[in-house]
Amino acid sequence: MTTGSSYVRPLLGYGKPEVERLAGRLLVVRYGETGSIGNGDYEQEIREAIRARGIDPAPFFPAGHLQSLVVGMRTTGNGDTGVRQL
Numbered sequence: 001m002t003t004g005s006s007y008v009r010p011l012l013g014y015g016k017p018e019v020e021r022l023a024g025r026l027l028v029v030r031y032g033e034t035g036s037i038g039n040g041d042y043e044q045e046i047r048e049a050i051r052a053r054g055i056d057p058a059p060f061f062p063a064g065h066l067q068s069l070v071v072g073m074r075t076t077g078n079g080d081t082g083v084r085q086l
Helices: 016-026 043-052
Strands: 027-033 066-075 082-085
Touching: 016 027, 016 066
Parallel strands: none
Antiparallel strands: 027 066, 066 082
16 A cells, blocks of 8 residues: 555664663663653644543553653763753
8 A cells, every 4th residue: 555655664684672771872862751852743732632532541552551762872082971952
């Protein structure tokens, strides 16, 4: 089926532990439940829209859905080791 949209999955084939290991070398990542940390997805807005219709959104989403948010970059090289906040 063709939908007219496409996407790239550059990490296809890598397991979550490996992706987290690689990200941890370069990025500072915060994790938290949906709604407890800022993020760029639409889940919170979708939950609010469902709630506005008088429906409990909980059955539509997995319980304990953990989000990730990149909050900084690890800086290395030239004798500098630290974190640059985004």
